[in-house]
Amino acid sequence: MKKKILRSLSCTIAFCAIGTLNGYAQLNKTYLDESQPIEVRIESALSQMTLEEKVALCHAQSKFSSKGVPRLGIPEVWMNDGPFGVRAEVLWDDWAVANVTNDSCTAFPALTCLAASFDPELAAMYGKALGEEARYRNKSVILGPGVNIYRTPFNGRNFEYMGEDPFLAATLVVPYIQSLQQNGVAACVKHYALNNQEVWRDSVNVQISDRALHEIYLPAFKAAVEKGKTWALMGAYNRYKYEFCCHNDILLNKILKLDWKFDGVVVSDWNGTHNTREAALKGLDIEMGTFTDGMSKTEINAYNNYYLASDFLRMLKDGEIDEEVVNDKARRILRLIFRTVMNTKRPFGSFASPEHFAISRHIAESGIVLLKNQNNLLPLDFAKIKTIAVIGENADRIHSNAGGASKLKAKYEITPLQALTKRWGDKVKITYTRGYGSYTPTFEGVIPSPYNADSLKNEALKVAANADVVLFFGGLNKNRHQDNEGFDRQSYDLPYGQPELLIELAKINKNIVFIIASGTATALPFEKDIPTIVQGWYGGSEAGNAIVSVLSGEVNPSGKLPFSYPKKLEDCGAHAFGEIAYPGIKNDQKYMEDILVGYRWLDTKKIKPLYAFGYGMSYTTFKYRKATTDRKEYTVADTATLTFTLTNTGEREGAEIAQVYISQPKASVMRPVKELKGFTKVKLQAGETKTVKIQLPVKEWAFYSETSQSWVVEPGEFVISLGASSDDIKHKCVVTIK
Incomplete structure (x- = not known):
């Protein structure tokens, strides 16, 4: 009897196993056949997915990933920040760095530097190299580039964008996207749209004319979709016509998907989703980073609490939302997956290679702008120079490791002081002193500089008095309220007492070169007293070497400003109408300058800038x-x-x-x-x-x-x-x- 029972049980198990295998064999595997058109593959996969599997595609499962369909062998989507480098790995449910040892990347220059090159070929090189690094790290989507328009010098993320002119940004973004996506990695162009300030960014409602929207703020996004064929796009935090941009019927459904025929995926900015029905019906495809995640809730499967998760599933099952809504989202996400992680022909990529560092340096050199060169002080003549005073905190400061979402774990970043010492240290005497010390604003107050400002100034004056040339490395940094995500600047002036120090230095040494690190314009009240000024940007891994190449004349500067340099803040159109235009009043804001952004405003109002859009000098004529x-x-x-x-x-x-x-x-x-x-x-x-x-x-x-x-x-x-x-x-x- 016992043997009969065991035999019967074995037969039952075998029968079930055979039935399961037969069921698996009956799956339509057309979606795995890369010889089939991608739309045929999409319909093949979609027809075999359950409602639960379709919904699971539409929301995050970790900080930077969303689910695939494991039952069908369809892999998950992995994203990463990357406007100018692939961000270090973070923990599954926490922003803390994972502390792995193989994610030290190439830091490429900030996009304002790329924009200053006015060079589509360099944009293609930038995108290709960045795509190779993302592919090597097995990313499906790189969150960038950013193409929001530079409206005010106060915007904390100006350094992530491509300047004030829509034609320039539209021209450069296309080759960037095309070359990046050749690696089988999707570009995710951001932040769509009107995300032109960080203050109140998650709530401000932008009131703008249709002309300004279409002529100034949308052209780069339109080019990214229609010419660049971007595979993904990120919604913005702010509101337009009182609807959040991550689920905005006009921006996403009408303009993006209907008018521009975008066939890719709309990804929410992290915490940019606010309502299930609106997210479902007004254009969002993948919801990322909503507050109900594993960091703030300890319950199992906290990501199922996202708006496009369990509540979305319930509405679909109850008939409140038609299933074709989730089908459209699933089709788009499957299309993204087939273009990226399920594309067996995509290259393998490369990471932190000598070629990528060389490209980074070339872009940095090409973007540097020579603003002033009185008496041809540059390039430096070493036949006449015996001593150089290097002054300024930015001479010895790393910038790639801060700034918010663009923060990188670079394999290295050469500072100007390091490059100067290596290049000229055996030829001239180089003396470095800090000159000024930054302080860091925090939510609790301010962490003061550990340095005494008077002592720093006195030492700088002493060093400058005994030097043939002074190289002052100043500008901004990526502290809070400087060039930093989440915080706008609070003053047009240079911080940390730099203007006063430069004026004092000019009294004792006329041979001063002021090298500005920033992604935005600043007030330069001392400009008439400083003979030579260079806009150096944030140059990435090879920043110091790039600056030294230009100062020495090994590279002739050719960059041009991608934004105007107003003499004073009130000369900027966004600041000419009071609070209603910037930052807004009670979360409402009107773009009063309308289509007159940047040089358009200055020209029309006949206001002479300190340095004009498109301006830049050379060592030749x-x-x-x-x-x-x-x-x-x-x-x-x-x-x-x-x-x-x-x-x-x-x-x-x-x-x-x-x-x-x-x-x-x-x-x-x-x-x-x-x-x-x-x-x-x-x-x-x-x-x-x-x-x-x-x-x-x-x-x-x-x-x-x-x-x-x-x-x-x-x-x-x-x-x-x-x-x-x-x-x-x-x-x-x-x-x-x-």
């Missing part, structure tokens, strides 16, 4: 000649060709960024005095002349009509202006649009 257009009349379907000659009239090779602006003096609506619509970077040997052509599609000269809700190019005369910056126009051509 350039001459523009013979600017002509191929025709005098065009239609909207045409592309105008501007031809001119550019000559290097100096004694060394260099590169010039020629810029083309358009204007329509007589229009039915207000139009800016000029708008950037083309640029090119021209490299020339000493004495060399090149004929340069810039293509200008006429359809891009349009304004957004609030009456017809469409783009309009009005017939009439247009002025095409060729210049070295927005306020240095060399030639003008007048053409007619029929």
Whole structure:
């Protein structure tokens, strides 16, 4: 009897096992066949998923991952911060660093530095290298690049973005995305949209005209979708028309998914989701970082408490929400998975390689802007220099390890002092003194500097008095209320007593080079007293070497400012209308300057900036000649060709960024005095002349009509202006649009 029972049990188990195997064999595995069109694979997988599995795709399972479908062999999605480097690994349910030993990355320059290069080829190199690092770390999505418009110098995240001009940002973001995604890693362009300040970022409601929205704040996102074909996009914290941007019917459903035909995934910013029904129906696909996670709740499966989790599932089961809603989200997420982690043909990537550090250095060198060079103090002449005083905390400070979501665990970051010592230490006497000491604001108050300000100043004056040249490394840092996520600046002035110190230094030594580390403009009240000023940005792993290359003349600076440098804060359009325009009143804010952002405001109001958008000097000089257009009349379907000659009239090779602006003096609506619509970077040997052509599609000269809700190019005369910056126009051509 016992043997019969065991035999019967064995047969039952075997029968069940065979049944299970047969059931598995009956699965439609078309979704695994990479020879099939991706849309066929998506429908194959979707048809075999349960409702619970579809919902599980739509919310996080850890700080940086969301679920796949294990039963079908569909892997999870792993994301990571990465506007200029792949962030260190963190714990599953905690922001604490995981302390693994294989995540020390290449730190690339901040995106303001890339923007200052005005170089799409460099943007492609940047994206490719970053994508390789993300792929090596097995990331499906890299959270970047950021393309929010620089509206105010107070924005704490300006350094993460590409400047004040929508055409510049749109031009650079496309090759960045395309090259990054060649690695089988999705770019997640952020923060869509109108996230142009950090103060009240999670609640402020932005009131803005349709023209300003479409002409200034959306073009870079539109280019990322329509031309760059980005696979993911991150919603913003703030509100537009009183709806949070992470579930905003106009921004996500109408503009992004309907008008632009975006087929990728909308990811919420962390803690950017607020309501189940709105998240479900108003465009969000993956909910990340909501407060009900494992860090704040100790219950099992706390991520199931997200809005697009158990409550979403309940609404679907009860018929409150149609199942096609979750099907659309699942299709998008499956499309992302098939493009990335389930793409067996994607390359393997590489990480913290010599090639990546070389690219990082090249971008940093190309973005450095020479703002002032009185008496040609730069490049430094070592035949005449015996002693150098290096002053300023930023000479010996690491910047890549702070700033918020862009914080990196870099394999190394060369400081200016390290580079100076290595490059010149055996040729000249280099003496370093701090000069000023920063302090760190905290939620509880302020952690004061451990240094005595008077002692630091006196020592700096003493060192400067005995030096042939003073190199002052100042600017901002990534402390709170400087260049830092979550906090806007509170003053346009340089912090930590730098202006007063620089004025004192100028009295005792006229040979001062001021090198600014920042991602934004600052007040420079001492500008007339300082002969040489360099905008050095945050240069990543090779920051110090890049700066030294420019100071020594090994690299001729060619960067141009991607934003204007107003003389005073009130000259900035966002600060010309009081609190209602910035930061807002009671969480309501009106963009009173409308389409007149940056140089558009300064030009129209006839306010002279300290340094204009597109401005930057070289160690050589350039001459523009013979600017002509191929025709005098065009239609909207045409592309105008501007031809001119550019000559290097100096004694060394260099590169010039020629810029083309358009204007329509007589229009039915207000139009800016000029708008950037083309640029090119021209490299020339000493004495060399090149004929340069810039293509200008006429359809891009349009304004957004609030009456017809469409783009309009009005017939009439247009002025095409060729210049070295927005306020240095060399030639003008007048053409007619029929």
